[in-house]
Amino acid sequence: MALVVRKRREPLPWWGSCLIFLAAVALALGGGGAMLALQGKPALAGLSVLIGSAVGSLWAVEDCVLKAIPLFLCAVGVGLSFRMAVWNIGAEGQFALGAVGATWVALSLDHLPAAVLLPFMGLAAAVAGGLWAGVAAFLRALLGANETIVTLMLNYVGILVLEFLVFGPWKDPASFGFPMTAEFVPAAILPALPGTRIHWGLVLCGVVGVAVTLAMRSSRLGFEITVCGQNPAAARYARMPYGALMAVVLVAGGALAGLAGFVEVSAALGRLQPSIMTGYGYTAIVVAWLSGLRPLGVAGVALVLAALRVGLESLQLDFQVPAAFGGMMEGTMLLVVLAGSFFSRYQILRRPA
């Protein structure tokens, strides 16, 4: 008996993709267990801590959702430009600028009531993140600069801007020299949904998800973005403004990453400090890439990767594994899932001898 590999004629149904994804996650977890064993830690116990602390309690699940919210916002943002085959990998920097924008409003307009202050913070964050991504669109239009490189490099600049502010002008005099701003006034803190620890960012995600889905499916703008991504020559032929559309997806993606920065700085930290940068913007690229760019898929993948982050925190505490272990697990998962996506495009058939 021999095996042959053949390209799938019919695309795999959605549950097939889910199955492949889950199998890949299981395989990646197995790889994680093997790495634990290599370090001389009990692999099975480690994995059960990893999983148990991520999904074992209501508290843990709430944690996963909280971490999935910024991931979702960033990933929907980069996914927008991925649809147009524009490679925005600068969500991390746009996230940082969003946090800075929100902080600026929170610190300077702290006398306003929450109903006014919070929307202002969100707006400032979206504008700051959008402008940061707009730099890449501008340089591309003006000089033909590659947007992948520019967005990547702007990440480092954006993080340095944030650090400059918290180490310098915005440093709280009462912080004993720690690089952080003063705590936000209560009106600048995004409240939790009644009866949970989950804040209103979840509702924001729902609104964003629905809006992006509708815009891509039904609007002329979404249609033009799809065409530009599928066939730039046809877009040119049909007189679609390719450069302007590219600016739209970059700026909109930056605005969404900026919103994520707002949600994090307001709800999770309540002040701006360098520890806000935990790599959501980078993980979001993984999320977008694995999700097939559908908002519902983004939500699912964001939850899984958020759960991994939550589980790893406990694993670090309980078994003294190094922090880099988290990066290794995330990387393994990306590799395995991408390798697994082979099965959504090809099938392996048995061939009788």
Place this chain on the structure above:
Amino acid sequence: MNPTPLVVLEGIGKRFGAVTACQGVNLAIWPGRIKAVLGENGAGKSTLMGILAGQYQPDEGQVLVNGVPVRFRSTREAIAAGIGMVYQHFTLVPAMTVAENLALGQEGGPWFSPSAMARRVSTQAEALGFAIDPDARVADLSMGERQRVEILKVLSRGCQLLILDEPTAVLTPAETQTLFAALRRLAAAGVAVVFISHKLNEVLAVADEVAVLRRGRVVDECPVAATTSPAELARRMVGRDDFLAVDRVPLEPRQVVLRMAGVWGGGLHGVDLTVRQGEIIAVVGVAGNGQRPLVDVICGLRAPERGTVTILGQGWAEFHRTAPWQGGIGYIPEDRLGVAVCRELDAVDNFLLTTRQGFCRFGVLQRQRARQQVVELMATFRVHPPQPQLAARQFSGGNLQKLVLGREFFRRPRLVVADQPTQGLDVAATHDVWQALLAARTVAGVLLVTGEVSEALALADRLVVLYRGRVVAAFAADDEVEVARIGLYMAGAAAQEGAGS
């Protein structure tokens, strides 16, 4: 003659989803004979040959090789059984030499001897009358030479049946003759040849027998000697009698829709051109003599460097800044799949590509309304299958072109630019396209860019010959003296009384 057929197809059927590609096909292929498979686009020729070559598996029926039923699961198995195919799009590695390409995918040990391979190639090529340097890089070869390498590749694997899919589509007339000579030599050596085409003259010139395919069925099979004329073949192929005969009732030319005066840019050297409503102006010439920049300038994809372009009474910049989606230019590009449509999008979305402005309210696309329009267009332009939900890549070339034409005419253009609109189309589709272009004259002026002089003569009121970016001759289509000189003009001879008169 050999008493048994090499390959027999019995009751072959194949469906792709809802589309039936072929049905109940019986065919016998004999060694030492050239069989032409003739049919329109979408008639099922390529699918049938794909089944023979192991690319597809039939849903019904069976394939017998030397009387033994076989079931190929891959092209590799078909080659092992002696059946090889040369595809329309070549599968060579441009950066490698001829000999290296032939060695690719060959069975054998891990060692490869370039010199031995080169010797084998030379012997084989000589036997076929092919002049091929085994050490030449494929990237440096012409299309005709690449095709010869493809044929050598198939033969070097010991194939007894050679299938060629539209082999002459990429060849010059001289190369076509070389190919035909080689095919005859192969047949004389006992190889069976199957030749897919929709060009009637070629079939009559080279084939021993012809099978006519229509809508997935073999409607006719006979020796070429028994066929009376190309017209007779064409009638069998399309099942309609009105093929090729287009009535061109001349219309009174009215206002000027396009005027170019001394236009330079992108390889154009001072082109003068005028198109009026009610007439078709054909631009003929060997490909690459300025047709591309000419079309690009008119359609706004390239700015003229010098000279004036007036479109519908407006200057070039002015017109293209505001370019209305309706009542402006309808443009049928040469590269259908690459430029005119998005392969993966369905017919409705592809219709919206250039008409989206008309189906948009408050930024939302009215897909339902567009869908109704597409259904209507599919009926008017005889698009088969009439299913708007199919992706562009699922239509055959001719049907896709009719869809593009329908879309562009829906925009009620007053200037139509048609760039090689019938390239690669069969007789029936060509006829439909011609009719549509003639009908468009009532409201528009038509600029037809074509490589086929016969097409230009059938449709155009006036002809313009391009050579190295210059208009070397311009004359009325009924000027027999000038028409007789077209070949000279295309080769660069300037007109006696000056160009553009």
